[in-house]
Amino acid sequence: MSRRRVTLADVAKIAGVSPTTASLVLSGRGRELRISQDVEQRVLKAAAELQYRPNIVSVGLRTGTTRTIGFISDTVATSRLAGDMIKGALEAARERGFMLFIGETEGDAELERLLLQAMHDRQVDGIILASMYTRTIRVPKGMAAAPAVLLNALPKQPSPLPSVIPDEIEAGRVAAKALLDAGHREGIHLIGAGPGRRNVPPGGSVAAVERLIGIREVLAEAGVKPAGGHVCPDWQPEYGLAATRALLQKERPRALICFNDRVALGAYQALDDFGLKVPADVSVVSFDDHPIAAWMRPQLTTVALPHYELGRKAVDVLFTEIGRDREDDGGEGEVHRVPMPIRVRESVASPGA
Amino acid sequence: MSRRRVTLADVAKIAGVSPTTASLVLSGRGRELRISQDVEQRVLKAAAELQYRPNIVSVGLRTGTTRTIGFISDTVATSRLAGDMIKGALEAARERGFMLFIGETEGDAELERLLLQAMHDRQVDGIILASMYTRTIRVPKGMAAAPAVLLNALPKQPSPLPSVIPDEIEAGRVAAKALLDAGHREGIHLIGAGPGRRNVPPGGSVAAVERLIGIREVLAEAGVKPAGGHVCPDWQPEYGLAATRALLQKERPRALICFNDRVALGAYQALDDFGLKVPADVSVVSFDDHPIAAWMRPQLTTVALPHYELGRKAVDVLFTEIGRDREDDGGEGEVHRVPMPIRVRESVASPGA
DNA sequence: TCGCACTGCTAATCCGATTTAGCAAACCTG
């Protein structure tokens, strides 16, 4: 709690030059502005000796850029899922010398407004507005003041903001393909949504709609018709359990595509209740790669939500956005889709086995 | 991306006063400096109309205070555990109008140094250095530059920094008491550490040592001797499984105190393998309240790590620290212990049942 | 009526950088 920070003036004094010259040298513009080698060396040496570091607050005031970005998430920014997203963003930001402000709105629009203000008051260079599950959101007014990106969310109304979301359609394709590749052609049931395009849970979950599109597409291409589909009002274990039980009372499926891992947990239990083995009797493939997927026995094959990559990508996109508005300012609300990788574990086998 | 921010000068102009006056009024010092009611109202009105908000970067430059604190954690700041800690810190900070910078060192001392620098470059008002599991840490040099608090960590060498840690000793007492209260007196086994004071896993985990102290204290007071103890090299399910299996081959315990929930998970499996029911045959109490504790069947009674409260407390302590060093600067490295509440679920019953 | 205290406000300075405008010396050129 003692020694005053070293300032540019200190460096200049030691080097025997003006602060202007020191600034020029240290910002790398010395060469272009014809500062002599000798002076340049003196300044560099002085800066190194004093361990000079520019005060970013000061730079921020003068230049308006604080090398800082704000990360606001709607709900618990700090669940395991969100954590990985933040981690990705954190690392991508750090690689560019940026720091992250974190904020949580808890779904409260007023809080969201306050956080946006607080961040703008601190002159952030850009803002990432994240949702914990993929969905459409109303873009708050305060967003226009700085470059911004929607993460895991699409704008409800048309907006110039770019979005970064998981590629759920491709995920649907991958899940379906995993079963086809294992040799499944019949008795493929959907748990959580489907079989029709419009059989999705209420609430406008993007995941339901898009996963279904991908699944249907691949099955259709292979000439396979899903044997059935079961919408769950919410993707929780108890609904997965109930839906699968109901199914098992009528027929014996060969494979289940569960719409997320919690539903799959319920399905596992139902299968167990009916004495069916995974994957020998019934293959199961799912989505999300929730931590429980690796805890389940047999371990669940699932198409992962790439939270870490989503976070990284959001920062990447934000930087192009920051770069952009110095030149033209024509954002077009592009949507960036991040691939969802499948985690092959133990829950899929060929139907013959 | 358009309208310039409203500045104090704008407000002053509209109100027809000097920026000085406007500043005085808005910082609440108008009264004491004899600004007339009339002028005060004009300034307030103008500020409200223009929706004026002070630029914190500017204030930071002049006053040195940025209403910002840095939160650095050693490992994955973004695991579920860390998440709650951050959430607690976030909310406590927000309540005072502060924002949080987040940083992750991943155990890398060099990265830690860089993060500290980056935060000091941004003039944070204070720093929270957090560990993901309770342990002693070497306090980095860069800490002296601003008020700081250790969270979930104790300084390895004597240090003036205050610490905030969970009250593991009391947790040990509470766990033991839970069994005593249920009527257990015999066949109480410790899985993970013990029974002797020095039977702890390598690595210097604070939790092992302190939980053991609390457990032994309460049992001793009740005149009860633990029937046995089993050190696990690491508190993972497989070791809990192995230790419990080994135990069951020799004798039949009536109650287990597992040193964390993952160990308990392994113990559950071993008990199941031997056909023993929880809690009818064997009661189990554990520590951490890891998310799996609520997933396990029967649900696990466990003494919770209060991550959220730890985060809040760290911010509280940091603020007294920030307040302190304006006056005297005598920090004394106090240790603040946060209570660990027991989550009573289904895994403890009376031995008679 | 002069001098002093008080009231009510403002000019000027500062924080630590960046950036613009410009100056003195050396160097050409005709």
Next chain:
DNA sequence: CAGGTTTGCTAAATCGGATTAGCAGTGCGA
């Protein structure tokens, strides 16, 4: 050798507030 260019560097303004010093105007006592 006067006049223009180039070289190499610096003074001063700026960002948006907080803070210090101080300045008019009024009231009042002597």
